[in-house]
Amino acid sequence: MSRPSITDLERKYLLDAFDSGWISSLGDYVVRAEDQLTTIASSAHAAVVSNGTAALHLALLGLDIGPGDEVIIPSTTYVATLNAVLYVGALPVIVDVDPITWCIDSEAVREALTTNTRAVIAVDLYGHPADYVLLKELCGQAGVLLIADAAESIGGSLHGMPVGVLADVSTFSFFGNKVVTSGEGGAIVTEDAELDRRVRKLRNQGNHENRRYFHDVLGYNYRMTNLAAAILCAQLERIPDLLSARQRVVDHYDRLFEGSPALTPQGRAPGASASPWMYSVQVEGAAAAQRDEIMLKLRTEGIETRPVFNTVQSMPYLTDFRAHPTPIAHNLAKSGLSLPTFPAMKPDEVEYVASSLLRACAL
Structure with a gap:
């Protein structure tokens, strides 16, 4: 990762x-x-x-x-x-x-x-x-x-x-x-x-x-x-170089996933310049079991991924709280995953992750 x-x-x-x-x-x-x-x-x-x-x-x-x-x-x-x-x-x-x-x-x-x-x-x-x-x-x-x-x-x-x-x-x-x-x-x-x-x-x-x-x-x-x-x-x-190297990885992912009906990357708001920390996507229409199966498939191909964070109200030790409806967060928790993102990633490695993910989504 x-x-x-x-x-x-x-x-x-x-x-x-x-x-x-x-x-x-x-x-x-x-x-x-x-x-x-x-x-x-x-x-x-x-x-x-x-x-x-x-x-x-x-x-x-x-x-x-x-x-x-x-x-x-x-x-x-x-x-x-x-x-x-x-x-x-x-x-x-x-x-x-x-x-x-x-x-x-x-x-x-x-x-x-x-x-x-x-x-x-x-x-x-x-x-x-x-x-x-x-x-x-x-x-x-x-x-x-x-x-x-x-x-x-x-x-x-x-x-x-x-x-x-x-x-x-x-x-x-x-x-x-x-x-x-x-x-x-x-x-x-x-x-x-x-x-x-x-x-x-x-x-x-x-x-x-x-x-x-x-x-x-x-x-x-x-x-x-x-x-x-x-x-x-x-x-x-070194932060300018670290940001630039990560942004190169993020931009490459964006190009590779552009137009894919299977995946929706995290969006960007007007006027916002995100720090290129971790590239994350939603698998369209996926239930948690399907998302997890995709992650397991990627793991067998040598690619580590992470699920998007579970909703905080799902933590079993949390007893005293108030939660408003959170349908977007619940959908992210079951269908979202994060991909390897770090400065030393080479273009062919980014392409390997992207192509492997797209193939896994098609299964």
Whole structure:
């Protein structure tokens, strides 16, 4: 499905961090990575953390969201979005996604807003930015916070505005399969200096700013190591090339699937420039068993695929939630799959995946 692009630059920075002796959460590369992120996201503040889930958790904590609060989330997303809401004791309100972009449906958000709604988490599914223009308008009118789960969309933009400044706060993931990786890692970016201060305190065990080993709030060990940050710095320097290489793969898939009645790729909204993370399609008319059979067939041909995420309300441990009708998300969960997408994919490999998938759909 994915293979990280690791070069001599990552090795050079990693060994430099190693040789410096600063291998934990203090070191030049941590500061450097945060500075690079503010530039890429055009944001005033960036705080790196241990992973993308921690970033979401800290964003909610930093915004003082907790028990009694409702947080609207899309039905189609990785489970970390749901889990972060549960971590803070808030009530997840689950809504459907847009049939074209597969991101949270703005009209469904409008219908789900109540006097208890504190935040909306928009997920940039598979790298496509959500409809932040309408979402920001809705949230502004309702006095609700807008959070961007941009785990998959670094390098993307909407109407020329980069992912990272489209919401009140945005979170990134740098897991090994992401466009930019540090192995494990994440970040919170925001224009809000006070929120950034709270996030930094919470990621460091709630340590008092001026009194060593005195913790005046409940905190967490969510710090990124200098070693991980060294890898991240190299990746961030290389982000134009990483995006370009992935986009080449995505464009090739688009050409190969154009006009196919069997497949519908994830669509794109006007003004949106998606980060080319993972190419995903729907198998038209397929039930889950048929989709799974196609995936098994591809597996026998040496091609790994992934199903589109199950609806979050289908998770058996979720007991306290409110869900609105989600027919689009349910259809995606049974008929969607993601294809291998990574910078080193060669044109003939893309063609092999595409032709194998089309043959499997015809069986």
